[in-house]
Amino acid sequence: MAFENRLQAAGRLAEALARYRGKNPLVLAIPRGAVPMGRLIADRLGGELDVVLVRKLGAPGNPEFAVGAVDESGWTYVADWAEETGASHGYLAEETAAQLATMRTRRALYTPARCPIDPAGRQVIVVDDGLATGATMIAALHSVRARHPARLVCAVPVAASESLAKVRAQADEVVCLEVPAAFHAVGQFYQQFGQVEDREVVAALARKAA
DSSP states (O other): OOBSSHHHHHHHHHHHTGGGTTSOOEEEEOTTTTHHHHHHHHHHHTOEEEEOOEEEEEETTEEEEEEEEEETTSOEEEOTTGGGGTOOHHHHHHHHHHHHHHHHHHHHHHSTTSOOOOOTTSEEEEEOSOBSSOHHHHHHHHHHHTTOOSEEEEEEEEBOHHHHHHHHTTOSEEEEEEOOSSOSOGGGGBSOOOOOOHHHHHHHHHSOOO
């Protein structure tokens, strides 16, 4: 196991991102798993925390396997092998609509009283707990890039090598602590990898840096 849990991994990421301390970075976490991680990183770097909402497009009959991803605007990334899984144009349209509805619900729950923090001109660090296919991170980086950050950083504890290569093209910098030769799922690299609940996301976003 590379990491004890998400917070231990986040602590290591914060160390690797130490050069952004004092630059008021905007840390954007991909819900749900990465939000407690983002809270810790933002606190240690003296930055702000928000979420970037993206959702994977799951394969037919295997919703945990991403064949693509969609951001809040409706922009989609579809893997070049998606059709091989049976993901037809019609299926992807239905899956996209379902995931957009989920994002609308989550936005209303997570930040009901404010707009998303504007990344324009900011040092922005997009955080997730790992890259399997890389689809959701690609969608997240595309979403943030469209809003003109000064610098766009992808930060993850662990990634599959092929996915990391795809993501590098979307960011100004990639910080990844572990790139294992044998990669099957993100959770295999954590001793504890329990599901993060919505209430934990809301609490992390509500808490200000100490």
